[in-house]
Amino acid sequence: MQSKLSLLRLATSAVYWATVKADEIIYADGALNSNWQDWSWQSVINYDATDIFEGTSSISINSEAWSAFSVKDGPSTIVSYAGLKFDVSGANPDVSVSLSSSADSDSSASWALSEFGATITADNFTTLLLNFNNLPPGNGAVLASDTWDRITFQAGGNGAIYHLDNIILLDEIFVNPDILSAEPIGTNVIAVTTAGGADVSTIQVALNGQAVSVVGTSTMSPIGAPSSSISYLTLASSFAPGNLTITTANGTFSYTLPSSLSGTVDQSTNYPISPLIYGVNFPTSASYIQDLGVTLSRWGGNAVTAYNPFGQFTNAGNDWYFENRVADPPSADDWIGWVGGAGSQSIVTVPALDWVAKDATSYSYPASVYPNQTAFDPYNSDAGSGLFPNGSYVTPVPDQNHVYVPWNMSAASQWLSGLANKPTIITVDNEIEIASNTHQDMHPIPMGYDEELARVLNVSAMAKAVLPDVLVAAPSTCSWWYYWISQVGASDQEAHNNTDFLPWFLDQLQAQATATGVKPVDIIDLHYYYQPDTSANDAAAKALRLRMTRSLWDPTYVDESWVATSTANHQPNSSIIQLIPRIHTLIDQHYPNTKFSLSEWSSTDDTDLTGGLLTVDALGIYGRYKLDAATYWSDPDENGPVGLAYWLYRGFGTFFGSSSAQVSIPGFDPDVLGVYAGTNGGSNLTLVVVNKDPSGPVSLNLGGVPAGTYFLRHFGGEAGVAKYQTTISITSSSYIVIPAYTAVFLQQRTGGTGYV
Numbered sequence: 001m002q003s004k005l006s007l008l009r010l011a012t013s014a015v016y017w018a019t020v021k022a023d024e025i026i027y028a029d030g031a032l033n034s035n036w037q038d039w040s041w042q043s044v045i046n047y048d049a050t051d052i053f054e055g056t057s058s059i060s061i062n063s064e065a066w067s068a069f070s071v072k073d074g075p076s077t078i079v080s081y082a083g084l085k086f087d088v089s090g091a092n093p094d095v096s097v098s099l100s101s102s103a104d105s106d107s108s109a110s111w112a113l114s115e116f117g118a119t120i121t122a123d124n125f126t127t128l129l130l131n132f133n134n135l136p137p138g139n140g141a142v143l144a145s146d147t148w149d150r151i152t153f154q155a156g157g158n159g160a161i162y163h164l165d166n167i168i169l170l171d172e173i174f175v176n177p178d179i180l181s182a183e184p185i186g187t188n189v190i191a192v193t194t195a196g197g198a199d200v201s202t203i204q205v206a207l208n209g210q211a212v213s214v215v216g217t218s219t220m221s222p223i224g225a226p227s228s229s230i231s232y233l234t235l236a237s238s239f240a241p242g243n244l245t246i247t248t249a250n251g252t253f254s255y256t257l258p259s260s261l262s263g264t265v266d267q268s269t270n271y272p273i274s275p276l277i278y279g280v281n282f283p284t285s286a287s288y289i290q291d292l293g294v295t296l297s298r299w300g301g302n303a304v305t306a307y308n309p310f311g312q313f314t315n316a317g318n319d320w321y322f323e324n325r326v327a328d329p330p331s332a333d334d335w336i337g338w339v340g341g342a343g344s345q346s347i348v349t350v351p352a353l354d355w356v357a358k359d360a361t362s363y364s365y366p367a368s369v370y371p372n373q374t375a376f377d378p379y380n381s382d383a384g385s386g387l388f389p390n391g392s393y394v395t396p397v398p399d400q401n402h403v404y405v406p407w408n409m410s411a412a413s414q415w416l417s418g419l420a421n422k423p424t425i426i427t428v429d430n431e432i433e434i435a436s437n438t439h440q441d442m443h444p445i446p447m448g449y450d451e452e453l454a455r456v457l458n459v460s461a462m463a464k465a466v467l468p469d470v471l472v473a474a475p476s477t478c479s480w481w482y483y484w485i486s487q488v489g490a491s492d493q494e495a496h497n498n499t500d501f502l503p504w505f506l507d508q509l510q511a512q513a514t515a516t517g518v519k520p521v522d523i524i525d526l527h528y529y530y531q532p533d534t535s536a537n538d539a540a541a542k543a544l545r546l547r548m549t550r551s552l553w554d555p556t557y558v559d560e561s562w563v564a565t566s567t568a569n570h571q572p573n574s575s576i577i578q579l580i581p582r583i584h585t586l587i588d589q590h591y592p593n594t595k596f597s598l599s600e601w602s603s604t605d606d607t608d609l610t611g612g613l614l615t616v617d618a619l620g621i622y623g624r625y626k627l628d629a630a631t632y633w634s635d636p637d638e639n640g641p642v643g644l645a646y647w648l649y650r651g652f653g654t655f656f657g658s659s660s661a662q663v664s665i666p667g668f669d670p671d672v673l674g675v676y677a678g679t680n681g682g683s684n685l686t687l688v689v690v691n692k693d694p695s696g697p698v699s700l701n702l703g704g705v706p707a708g709t710y711f712l713r714h715f716g717g718e719a720g721v722a723k724y725q726t727t728i729s730i731t732s733s734s735y736i737v738i739p740a741y742t743a744v745f746l747q748q749r750t751g752g753t754g755y756v
Contacts, residue, residue, distance in 0.1 A: 022171035022172075023168055023169060023170055023171050024077075024081070024168065024169040025166075025167075025168050026071060026151070026167040026168065026169065027047070027059060027071075027164070027165070027166070027167040028055060028165070028166050028167070028168070029055040029056045029057065030047060030048045030055070030056050030057035030058075031047070032047060032071065035073060035074045035075070036071045036072065036073055036074070037071065037072045037074075038070075038071060039070040039071060039072045039150060040067075040068055040069045040070045040071075041067050041068060041070070041378040041379070042063065042064045042067035042068075042378050043061055043062060043063040043064065043067045043068060043069055043155075044061070044062040045059060045060070045061055045062075045069060046059065046060040047059050049163060051163075052089050052122075052123070052125070052163055053163075053165060054087060054125055054165050054166060055165070055166075058087075058089075058125075058163045058164065058165040059163060059164045059165065060161075060162075060163050061153070061160070061161070061162055061163065061164065062159075062160075062161045063095075063154070063155035063159055063160050063161075064155070064159050065155065065156070065157050065158060065159045066154065066155060066156070066157065067154070067155055067159070067378065068152045068153055068154035068155065069152070069153045069164070070150060070151065070152040070153070070154075071150070071151055071167075072102060072149055072150040072151075073149045073150070074149075075149070077149075077169075078099060078148040078149060078151070078169065079132075079143070079145055079146060079147070079148050081132065081169040081170055081171060082131070082132055082133065082170050082171060082172050082173045083129055083130055083131040083132050083133075083169075083170045083173050084097075084129070084130040084132075084151065084167070084168070084169055084170070085127065085128070085129050085130075085166070085167075085168045085170055086127070086128055086130075086164055086165075086166065086167045086168070087125040087126065087127050087128075087164065087165040087166045087167075088113065088120055088125065088126055088128060088162060088163070088164055089120065089121070089122060089123070089124060089125045089126070089162060089163040089165075090120055090121075090122055090160070090161060090162030090163065091120075091121065091122045091161075092113075092114070092119070092120050092121075093113065093120065093155070093160040093161065093162035094112075094155060094156035094157075094158060094159075094160050095112070095113050095153050095154065095155055095156070095160045095162060096110040096111060096112045096113065096153070096154050096156070097110070097111050097113070097130060097151070097152065097153050097154075098110040098111065098151075098152050098154065099143070099146075099148040099150065099151060099152075100148065100149075100150045100152065101146050101147045101148055101149060101150070102149055102150055103147045103149070104146075104147065105328070106146050106147075108143065108144070108146075108148070109135070109607060109637050109640065110154070110607075111130065111135065111136045111607075113128065115136040115137045115607075116128045116129075116130075116136055116137075117136075117137070120162075125163070125165060127166075129170075129173070131173055133173070134175075134195075134228065137720070137721075141224065141637075141639040141640070141721060141722065142224055142639065151167075175195050175196040176195075176196050177194070177195070177196035177197055177198040177199070178194065178195045178196055178198055178250060179192060179193075179194050179198045179200070179203075179248045179249065179250040179251075180193040180194060180195060180228070180718070180719075180720075181193045181253070181717070181718030181719050181720070182203070182246040182248060182253040182718075183253070183255070183697075183717055183718050183719060183739040183740075183742075184239055184244055184255060184257065184697060184737045184739065185712070185714065185737060185738070185739055185742075185744065186710075186712065186728045186730065186736060186737065186746075187238045187239060187728075187729075187730050187731060187732065187733075187735060187736055187737070188234060188235040188236075188237065188238045188239060188731075189232050189233065189234055189235070189712075189726075189728050190203070190205060190214075190232070190233040190235065190246060191230060191231075191232055191714070191719055191724065191739075192230065192231045192232075192233060192246075192248075193228060193229070193230050193718070193719045193720070194228070194229050194230070194231065195228050195229070197229075198249075198250070199249065200217065200219075200231045200233065200248075201217070202248070202249055203233060203246060203247065203248050204246075204247045205233070205235060205244070205245070205246055205247075206244070206245045206247075207237075207239070207240065207242060207243070207244050207245075207257075208240070208242035208243055209243070212235045212236060212237055213235070213236045214233045214234065214235060214236075215234055215235065215236045216233070216234035217231055217232070217233050217234070218231065218232050218726055219231040219232075220724075220725070220726065222722035222723045222724055222725075223652075223723045224638065224639045224722070224723060228722060230719065230722075230724050230726075232726045232728070234728070234729075238731065238732065238735060239257055239699070239735055239737050240257065240735060241257050241258060241259050241260070241699070241735075242256075242257055243255075243256060243257075244256075244257055253718075255696065255697060256696060257697060257699060257737060258696070258697070258698065258699055259699070260699040260700055260701035260734065260735050260736075261665060261667075261668055261673075261698065261699065261700055261701065262665070262666075262700075262701040262702075262703075263663065263664050263665030263666065263668070263675070263700065263701070263702055263703070264663075264664050264665075264702065264703040264704045265661055265662070265663055265677045265685065265687070265702055265703070265704035265705055266661060266662040266664070266704055267661045267677070267679040267682045267683065267685055267704065268682050269661065269662040270659040270660060270661045270662065270679050270682065271626070271659060271660055272658065272659050272660075273623040273656075273657070273658060273659060273660050273678065274623075274626070274627065274628045274629060275295045275658075276295055276296045276345065276597075276628065276629035276630070277295075277619065277622040277623060277627050277628075277629060277630045278293060278294060278295045278296070278619065278630075278646060278649060278650050279294060279295055279296030279297060279298060279344075279347075279629060279630055279631035279632065280292075280294050280296075280297065280298070280631055280632045280634070280635055280636065280646070281297075281298045281299075281300055281301065281599075281600065281631050281632065281633050281634040281635060282297070282298070282299070282301075282329075282634055282635045283297050283339065283342075283344065283635055284635050284638075285342075286338060286339075286341065286342035287342075288635075288638055289339060289342040289343060289344045290342055290343060290652075291638060291647070291651060291652060292638060292643060292646040292647055292650060292651055293646060293647075293649065293650020293651055293652075293653070293655060294344050294646065294650070295343075295344060295345065295650070296344060296345050296346070296347060296424075296629055296630075296631055297339040297344040297345070297346050297347070297631070298346075298347040298348075298349075298427075298599055298631040299329075299332055299335055299336075299346070299347065299348045299349055300347065300349040300427060300430050300476075300599060300600070300631075301349075301430060301633075301634075302316070302317045302318075302319050302430060302431070302438050302439075303315065303316050303317065303319065303325075303327075304349040304351065304429075304430055305317065305349075305351055305352075305353060305429055305430055305432070305435065305438070305439055305442075306324075306351065306353075306355065306356050306357045306404065306439065306442065307327055307332070307349070307351055307356060307357070308327075308356040308357045308358070308405065308407075309331075309332060309333075309415040310411075310415070311357075311358075311359065311360075312326060312327045312330045312331055313325070313326065313327060313356070313357035313358065313359055313360050314326075314327045314356075314357050315356075315357040315364075315403065315404070315439075315442075317438045317439045317441075317442075318385075318386060318437065318438050318439075318440065319438070320377070321363060321365070321375075321376070321377040321380070321383040321384060321385060321386075322363055322364035322365055322383070322384075322386055322403070322441050323362075323363040323377065323380070323383050324357040324358070324359055324360055324361060324362045324363060324403060325357075325360050326360045332348055332419075333418075333419050333420055333421055334421075336348060336419065336421035336422070336423050337420065337421035340421060345424040345425070346423045346424050346425070347423065347424065347425040347426070347427055347473065347599060347629075347631065348423040348425070348426050348427070349426070349427045349429060349430050349476075350412055350416070350426050350427070350428060350429065350459055350463065351407055351412065351429055352428050352429035352432055352455040352456070352458070352459050353407065353429065353432065353435060353439065353442060353443050353455075354406060354407055354408070354442070354443070355400050355404035355405065355406060355407055355442045356404060356405060356407040357403065357404060357405075358403060358404055358405040362402060362403040363377075363380070363382075363383040363384075363403065364386065364398045364402070364403050364441035365383065365384035365385065365386045365394055365398065365441070366382050366383065366384065367381065367382045367383075367384055368382060369398075370384055370386075370394050372388060372389065373385050373386065373387060373388065373389075373394060374387040374388070374389055374391070375387075386440060386441060393440050393444070397440075397441065397444045398441050400441070400442060403441065404442060409458055409459070409461075409462040412459065412462055412463075413462050413465070413466050416462075416463060416466045416467055417466045422467055422469070422470065423467075423470060424470070424471065425470065425471045425472075425473050425523065425629075426459075426463050426467070426470055426471075426472055426473070427472075427473045427474065427476045427525055427599060428455065428456045428459045428460065428472065428473070428474040428475065428476065428521075429455070429459070429476065430476055431476060431477065431478040431527065432447060432452060432455065432475075432476075433447055433452055433475065433477055433478065433482045433486060433487055434447075434478055434482065434487055435447055436487055437487070446486070446487035446488045446489075447486060447487050447488070448486045448487070448488040448492045449486055449488075449492055449495075449496055449501060449504060449505070452475060452486070452505075453505060453508050456474045456475060456520070456521065457512060457520055459472070459474075460472045460474070460520040460521060461520070464518065464520075471522040471523055471595075472520065472521050472522050472523070473521065473522065473523035473524075473525035473597060473599065474521045474523075474524070474525060475505060475524075475525070475526075476525045476526070476527065476599060476600075477502075477526050477527060478527050479527060479528070479529060480528070480577065482501070483500070483501065483502045483526065484500040484501055484502060485500070485501060486501055502583075502586060503586055503589075503590055506524070506586060506587065506589075506590035506591035507590050507591070509521050509591050509594075510590060510591045510592075513591075519594070521591075521594070522594065522595060523594065523595040523596065523597050523628065523629065524583065524587055524591070524594055524595070524596050524597070525596075525597045525598070525599050526583070526596075526597075526598055526599075527598065527599065527600035527601070527633075528579060528598050528600070528601050529600070529601065529602055529604075530545065530548040530551070530602070530603075530604050530614075537605075537608070539694065542608070542610040542694075543671070543692075544560060545603075545604050545605070545610055545611075545614055546610060546613060546614055546617070546671070546672075546692040547560070547671045548560070548614075549614060549617045549618050549621060549670075549674070550670055550671070551577040551578070551579060552577075552578075552579050552580050552618065552621045552622075552625065553578060553579070553580055553581060553621055553624075553625050554578060554670065555576060555578050555581070556576075557576065557577075557578075558575050558576055559575060559576065559577045580596070580621070580622075580625040580626070580627055581625065583596050584596060584625075584626070595628035595629070596627060596628050597627070597628050597629035597630060597631075598627065598629075598630045598631075599629070599630070599631050600631065600633040601618070601630060601631075601632060601633065602632065602633050603615045603618075603632075603641075603642055606636050606637065606640060606641070606642050607637075607640060607641065608641060609641050609716055609720075609721060609741065610641075611641050611642050612640070612641025612642055612644050612645050612715065612716065612721065612743065613641075613645075613690050613692055613716060613741065613742075613743055615632070615636075615641070615642045615645035615646075616645045616648060616649075616674070616688065616690045616743040617674040617690050617692070619645060619646075619649055620674055620676030620688055620690070621674075621676075623656070623660045623676065623678070624660050624676060632646075639721075639722075639723075640721065641715070641716075641721050644715045644721060644722075644723060644743075645743065647713070647723055648688065648713055648714075648715065648743055648745045649688065649745070651713075651723070654711065654713075654747065656676075656678040656686050656688060656745070656747075657677070657678020657679045657680050657684065657685070657686045658678070658679075658680050658681075659678065659679050659680070659681075660676070660677070660678060660679075661677035661678060661679040661685070662677070663675050663676065663677045665700075671692070672691070672692045672693040672698075673689070673690070673691060673692065673693070673698060674688075674689070674690040674692070675687070675688075675689050675700070676688045676689075683748075684747070684748055684750075685705065685706065685747070685748045686745070686746065686747045686748070687702075687705070687744075687745070687746045687747075688743065688744070688745050688746075689738045689743070689744045689746075690742075690743045690744075691717075691738045691739065691740060691741060691742050691743075691744075692741070693740060693741070694740050694741040695740060696740050697737050697738060697739050697740055698737075698738050698740075699735055699736065699737050699738075700733075700735075700736045700738070701733070701734045701735060701736075702733045702736065703733070704733075705730070705733035705736075706733075706748060707730055707731050707732060707733070708729070708730065708748060708749070708750075709727060709728075709729055709748075709749045709750075710727070710728055710729070710730055710746045710747060710748055710749060711725070711727055711745075711746070711747045711749050712725060712726050712727065712728050712744070712745070712746055713725045713744070713745035714739075714742055714743060714744045714745065715742070715743055716739070716741050716742035716743055717739035717740050717741050717742035718739070718740075719739070719742070727749065730746075
């Protein structure tokens with residue numbers, strides 16, 4: 001069957017292109033360009049399919065779960081093009097497209113075909129455009145410069161069957177002038193996003209049927225998104241409750257401005273915010289740290305358990321077929337040095353088990369020895385999953401000497417004492433309570449209370465002897481479940497007076513401190529991941545994700561992910577997490593004057609705006625509830641929603657206040673609103689407001705907010721995911737508008753423009 005080309009779809013604006021000589025055709029009319037190689041895996045591919053086509057044939061693809069159609073260019077020239085156009089047919093196939101570099105193994109973000117804003121059907125082709133200067137979902141994000149030379153279409157967990165045709169790298173993309181959004185923000189500003197140089201001078205505004213004149217306009221291109229622009233129209237009068245209409249050449253934007261929610265901000269009532277809450281795992285570069293204001297950088301994760309610093313090797317554990325590989329980054333010492341040079345403090349994980357990787361090539365479960373396994377590495381068919389088809393662990397346990405070399409505290413001491421660059425904090429391994437799962441080949445016996453404590457004390461004693469100023473963090477437990485029970489199970493809990501693990505662990509640390517006069521652990525470190533049902537991504541699922549920040553603090557919130565599964569049998573109201581106050585209370589009761597950190601946490605979705613708003617809310621909560629340190633897992637895209645949350649608080653040298661100021665808003669709903677105030681010595685107010693409600697704007701009447709000039713940052717809402725910023729005036733704090741599904745930063749300025 002032959003099918004005509006269907007319409008081009010791009011999420012935000014109309015575009016067109018001219019196929020000129022400089023375009024590069026990767027595939028058309030049954031032929032793969034001879035400069036490109038097929039690097040696909042676990043997929044059945046036919047380059048000459050005739051069941052549906054547009055020229056003479058198309059590519060039919062049948063990919064297993066997580067497998068892909070992937071092609072690699074000879075010369076790495078992808079970055080020199082403006083975008084990638086391709087035609088796709090299938091029953092809304094679960095496929096994502098991404099770019100990667102074979103030279104340095106870098107990968108771009110992955111863009112689901114569903115993000116392109118088109119319906120894909122099995123009986124026609126739909127043309128999609130990946131605009132490198134306006135990446136999906138079309139909010140102006142730009143493809144990073146790299147040696148991209150590979151394009152991958154990867155199936156999701158259920159596999160995918162689909163067709164591709166006319167895969168072309170475009171030399172030019174032309175954008176028609178368009179007004180994309182127009183929203184009220186602040187006290188009297190309309191934020192208008194445009195593409196293609198659209199004219200905003202003819203925009204008309206009416207409030208409750210009365211025309212409101214525009215008395216000032218400023219326009220900027222967001223940092224990292226030069227293909228889009230935003231104009232701020234200052235109105236002659238302030239907003240008020242009622243109907244707001246914004247009429248443009250492209251259409252009308254209408255809003256119902258609600259009655260204001262009243263509250264107060266008191267800068268005189270404040271306490272310090274730890275700057276170390278704005279951390280991430282494995283920041284990608286010095287500029288990344290500086291642009292986002294990253295204060296703490298962590299070298300951690302499952303692979304670091306097997307890190308051999310004398311050869312720069314590690315093992316992926318069950319994350320990837322128990323394979324050894326070169327550590328990435330390759331040298332912890334060098335990594336500490338460059339993150340410190342960029343202005344970030346560091347956390348480094350010290351292996352605490354008995355083995356580390358011996359080389360960069362060995363693996364624990366070869367098919368030649370264990371042929372009956374659930375899966376094998378698609379890139380190395382001899383490396384197995386370590387699981388029998390029934391899901392049980394492969395036996396007998398492999399000889400560790402085939403893959404590892406012994407590790408002990410003498411070796412760890414040699415490594416740490418030889419570091420040219422010293423870490424701020426060391427953690428005692430990573431989630432060793434589940435080592436019998438993540439590293440079953442290395443440590444097959446489930447770890448109990450006593451073994452975990454002994455390993456923590458051994459590493460702590462060694463580290464404090466070698467690095468007297470270092471802070472030791474432990475136990476870096478993986479999840480809520482294991483805060484209270486070990487991998488051994490209930491019998492281990494019963495053997496320790498029916499005491500939950502964490503209170504017992506704190507008691508033992510206190511006993512050690514009393515006996516020696518030295519605190520063995522300076523920071524109680526945990527990992528915390530929200531556990532929503534990730535199979536859905538509809539409005540209800542997104543609302544659930546945003547509600548779950550309440551589990552960090554709210555004594556009335558019954559966490560929807562843990563009610564049925566909590567094993568904290570001895571914790572009162574165990575379905576009420578109230579994480580930060582709960583752990584602070586346990587520390588005060590069992591091991592006083594000790595800090596608390598979360599060295600792994602996540603938004604549950606780095607690429608969706610919901611994840612960015614959740615991160616803004618969480619960072620505000622961390623400051624308000626006195627968390628001492630936090631590092632996001634893992635390195636969010638600088639221009640993606642989560643990266644923008646860090647930029648909002650800390651980007652380019654403009655920081656949220658050093659202390660948390662009191663905010664009181666009686667009756668506000670934390671499911672849909674977060675309001676956080678920062679201050680520097682009782683002045684220079686900063687507000688961060690996150691409107692988690694997609695249905696409409698919220699309006700605030702905040703006493704204690706001084707009139708004056710404010711530096712404004714924002715992302716989300718109709719404006720989308722980009723670094724929007726300007727300077728505005730607030731003449732009265734009685735009616736401040738925050739757009740729907742938007743995070744806003746307002747910082748009081750005494751002079752200047754506020755731009756950085």
